[in-house]
Amino acid sequence: xxxxxxxxxxxxxxxxxxxxxxxxxxxxxxxxxxxxxxxxxxxxxxxxxxxxxxxxxxxxxxxxxxxxxxxxxxxxxxxxxxxxxxxxxxxxxxxxxxxxxxxxxxxxxxxxxxxxxxxxxxxxxxxxxxxxxxxxxxxxxxxxxxxxxxxxxxxxxxxxxxxxxxxxxxxxx
Amino acid sequence: xxxxxxxxxxxxxxxxxxxxxxxxxxxxxxxxxxxxxxxxxxxxxxxxxxxxxxxxxxxxxxxxxxxxxxxxxxxxxxxxxxxxxxxxxxxxxxxxxxxxxxxxxxxxxxxxxxxxxxxxxxxxxxxxxxxxxxxxxxxxxxxxxxxxxxxxxxxxxxxxxxxxxxxxxxxxx
DNA sequence: CCAACCATGTAAGCTGTTACATGATTGA
DNA sequence: TCAATCATGTAACAGCTTACATGGTTGG
Numbered sequence: 001x002x003x004x005x006x007x008x009x010x011x012x013x014x015x016x017x018x019x020x021x022x023x024x025x026x027x028x029x030x031x032x033x034x035x036x037x038x039x040x041x042x043x044x045x046x047x048x049x050x051x052x053x054x055x056x057x058x059x060x061x062x063x064x065x066x067x068x069x070x071x072x073x074x075x076x077x078x079x080x081x082x083x084x085x086x087x088x089x090x091x092x093x094x095x096x097x098x099x100x101x102x103x104x105x106x107x108x109x110x111x112x113x114x115x116x117x118x119x120x121x122x123x124x125x126x127x128x129x130x131x132x133x134x135x136x137x138x139x140x141x142x143x144x145x146x147x148x149x150x151x152x153x154x155x156x157x158x159x160x161x162x163x164x165x166x167x168x169x170x171x172x173x
Numbered sequence: 174x175x176x177x178x179x180x181x182x183x184x185x186x187x188x189x190x191x192x193x194x195x196x197x198x199x200x201x202x203x204x205x206x207x208x209x210x211x212x213x214x215x216x217x218x219x220x221x222x223x224x225x226x227x228x229x230x231x232x233x234x235x236x237x238x239x240x241x242x243x244x245x246x247x248x249x250x251x252x253x254x255x256x257x258x259x260x261x262x263x264x265x266x267x268x269x270x271x272x273x274x275x276x277x278x279x280x281x282x283x284x285x286x287x288x289x290x291x292x293x294x295x296x297x298x299x300x301x302x303x304x305x306x307x308x309x310x311x312x313x314x315x316x317x318x319x320x321x322x323x324x325x326x327x328x329x330x331x332x333x334x335x336x337x338x339x340x341x342x343x344x345x346x
Numbered sequence: 347c348c349a350a351c352c353a354t355g356t357a358a359g360c361t362g363t364t365a366c367a368t369g370a371t372t373g374a
Numbered sequence: 375t376c377a378a379t380c381a382t383g384t385a386a387c388a389g390c391t392t393a394c395a396t397g398g399t400t401g402g
């Protein structure tokens with residue numbers, strides 16, 4: 001199961017779709033980090049079918065892909081995974097976006113806490129590296145490049161805190 | 174020429190190194206986004222040799238890889254490319270880090286301007302998307318996920334401005 | 347009617363991953 | 375001496391990209 005597979009699975013879970021419709025999502029939304037090329041999407045859909053997580057269903061004239069029970073379980077397990085410091089940010093955010101489809105908002109809050117924690121770990125790691133011998137020997141611009149990573153991660157941590165606040169407020173009152 | 178190839182080329186350009194030494198860099202520095210697995214590094218080095226951009230050179234007992242004239246030209250051309258909004262951030266930052274090895278600091282400043290511009294373009298694009306119909310129909314969390322991207326990009330733009338200032342000051346006085 | 351879009355695929359080729367394999371050197 | 379690290383590879387496999395190919399539908 002690659003990120004592309006999960007992206008397809010999540011979209012199909014939200015709404016039964018044709019391969020072409022899925023490709024259009026990748027072309028016209030910020031999910032464009034995934035390739036919309038037929039050579040990636042159609043083989044991936046075949047794999048998902050073979051794995052039993054989606055099935056082809058006739059809807060009116062055309063047939064679309066729908067998620068199966070096994071697919072639903074696999075997808076939710078993926079969403080529930082804690083965020084790790086090494087996890088790709090785009091993928092983590094994709095999981096967060098998909099969490100909306102679940103009524104239990106606690107899952108989303110748990111994700112945000114986990115994400116903030118992962119950011120924090122990364123920040124700690126970068127700051128630790130910034131005191132190492134290697135760091136001292138690095139030229140100015142290499143250090144600036146690393147600082148870029150630090151800034152970005154700090155912004156991400158702030159976002160997580162903000163988002164957590166907004167979601168909490170949306171639930172309570 | 175993949176990003177891995179350029180990363181190897183840049184490291185070799187800075188200092189002649191063995192395959193193992195290159196792998197160690199990927200294992201112990203923030204360049205860890207590149208795989209240090211032998212199955213990726215050694216074949217890549219072979220490709221670089223075949224392309225004529227590096228050559229194996231005996232240094233004392235052991236032999237290391239050194240950059241060739243063609244390699245030097247190819248690498249500099251890569252560094253000089255303007256940053257595009259679609260370019261991977263990590264790769265762009267890698268280019269910036271490698272620019273340190275060139276005495277002409279104007280290249281670095283040009284990069285930072287180009288990078289800031291790319292961030293700006295991305296911000297404009299995201300904000301435009303945030304006024305579209307698609308955006309209106311998106312659930313809260315999807316919107317939050319997109320906002321994450323906005324925040325990150327804004328932080329990157331700020332970093333670029335800061336870095337430009339710092340570098341300018343380092344040059345002038 | 348013709349261009350544009352809908353819709354689905356296949357094939358070649360390249361990268362990278364994982365896992366296996368080998369042998370030298372070195373420090374405890 | 376024995377484990378760890380140095381050092382370099384290969385083989386099977388999966389995934390993605392590019393390019394090619396096909397045929398249906400629809401709007402101007």
